[in-house]
Amino acid sequence: MSLRRLNTMECPLWLPFLLPQVPAPLRRLRRQAISLTSAVFDAGTPRRILVARAILWPLLSVLHGARAVRRHPHIVRTETGWGPLRQFLHLTFCLLTLNLRPQDYYDARIFRPGRRHRSRMLLPEREAEALLATLQPSDYIPALADKTLFHRAATAAGLPVPELMGSFGPGEPAPGTIELPAVDLFAKPAGRWGGSGAELWRWQSGRWSNGHHELDTVALLERFAARGRSETWLLQRRLRNHADWAGLTPGALSTARIVTLRHPDGTMTPLLAFLRLPREGATVDNLSAGGLAADIDLSSGRLGPARRIAMHTPDHLTHPNTGYAFAGTLLPQWPALCALAVRAHRAFPQAWTVGWDVTLATDGPVLIEPNLRWGLPLDTVVGETAFVDFCLSRLAADANPPQPRTA
Numbered sequence: 428m429s430l431r432r433l434n435t436m437e438c439p440l441w442l443p444f445l446l447p448q449v450p451a452p453l454r455r456l457r458r459q460a461i462s463l464t465s466a467v468f469d470a471g472t473p474r475r476i477l478v479a480r481a482i483l484w485p486l487l488s489v490l491h492g493a494r495a496v497r498r499h500p501h502i503v504r505t506e507t508g509w510g511p512l513r514q515f516l517h518l519t520f521c522l523l524t525l526n527l528r529p530q531d532y533y534d535a536r537i538f539r540p541g542r543r544h545r546s547r548m549l550l551p552e553r554e555a556e557a558l559l560a561t562l563q564p565s566d567y568i569p570a571l572a573d574k575t576l577f578h579r580a581a582t583a584a585g586l587p588v589p590e591l592m593g594s595f596g597p598g599e600p601a602p603g604t605i606e607l608p609a610v611d612l613f614a615k616p617a618g619r620w621g622g623s624g625a626e627l628w629r630w631q632s633g634r635w636s637n638g639h640h641e642l643d644t645v646a647l648l649e650r651f652a653a654r655g656r657s658e659t660w661l662l663q664r665r666l667r668n669h670a671d672w673a674g675l676t677p678g679a680l681s682t683a684r685i686v687t688l689r690h691p692d693g694t695m696t697p698l699l700a701f702l703r704l705p706r707e708g709a710t711v712d713n714l715s716a717g718g719l720a721a722d723i724d725l726s727s728g729r730l731g732p733a734r735r736i737a738m739h740t741p742d743h744l745t746h747p748n749t750g751y752a753f754a755g756t757l758l759p760q761w762p763a764l765c766a767l768a769v770r771a772h773r774a775f776p777q778a779w780t781v782g783w784d785v786t787l788a789t790d791g792p793v794l795i796e797p798n799l800r801w802g803l804p805l806d807t808v809v810g811e812t813a814f815v816d817f818c819l820s821r822l823a824a825d826a827n828p829p830q831p832r833t834a
Contacts, residue, residue: 595655622711674751728761
């Protein structure tokens with residue numbers, strides 16, 4: 428029996444003491460989410476493995492907790508003064524009673540005095556992803572899952588989106604002569620996420636350069652036509668942030684992720700939001716590319732501290748490259764950005780929840796792209812938001828579809 432197959436951190440659903448501290452609505456939702464994740468990751472797993480994992484779950488949690496404290500004792504000690512033993516006891520208590528992983532504990536900074544009592548309201552990201560995948564499968568709304576389709580639909584709806592210079596995809600005819608303006612261009616593969624593969628082409632001396640190659644118009648179009656034979660690429664005019672956002676970025680575009688919900692009465696409202704701040708030398712601001720994320724207070728637009736995705740990284744009150752002290756400041760034109768996200772959701776009313784990437788460009792707010800799998804912010808406690816009741820109502824509706832009327 429492979430030990431890797433026993434390396435699980437989830438408490439088995441049939442154990443009666445699962446999530447004893449969690450409020451009843453969130454407990455019901457988490458149990459359903461855990462069932463969904465188990466259905467995906469445990470499919471085909473022999474019963475003996477499942478039984479062994481259930482028996483070993485408490486021990487495995489303790490071992491993972493001890494390893495995390497040994498690797499990262501400075502994270503908690505710096506803020507609380509706790510020694511390794513107290514860290515270990517608190518961490519393992521949370522793992523065993525809240526069904527968390529060490530990554531969840533450190534990401535949510537549960538050890539902070541102001542957050543310990545809120546730990547019972549956490550919804551781990553893997554569980555949120557399972558819920559979103561169930562409520563909105565990847566092919567649920569093609570126009571929100573495909574960047575090319577979205578650009579066309581958003582343009583038709585009158586939404587402000589980046590100007591598209593060209594689209595190159597499998598099966599499409601080779602582009603004819605496209606007149607590219609003498610401006611910087613931004614290219615991205617339509618089927619990838621997290622900023623993977625994105626390229627910035629700067630216009631200089633009559634050619635485009637990405638830092639490694641210098642190409643004229645014909646060569647640049649041939650490059651993307653060749654790439655388009657295997658995957659779809661979008662070539663857009665490069666956007667730059669408004670001067671009011673200058674301190675938030677050393678060069679790459681900074682964007683805000685604003686998540687909206689569609690309520691049963693058809694209204695759309697923001698659920699949560701966070702700002703992504705790119706680092707020096709980066710082409711994109713994604714966390715997977717080393718960027719920072721700072722939560723945004725929905726009512727005021729006030730920014731919180733920022734962190735990278737790695738759990739052992741410290742909080743940033745100022746941008747590490749620009750020196751701009753953003754924590755506690757109001758994000759310029761925040762109401763306009765929120766309004767754009769809600770407007771975008773109204774243009775796609777069949778979606779239940781969407782994470783909209785928006786930015787404040789030189790000419791005003793611009794909608795970059797939608798995300799059906801929108802990811803969790805680093806500091807917002809999602810269990811305290813309307814997401815819990817929203818998911819419970821949607822899951823109940825899916826389990827009990829309306830019956831057709833009989834004569």
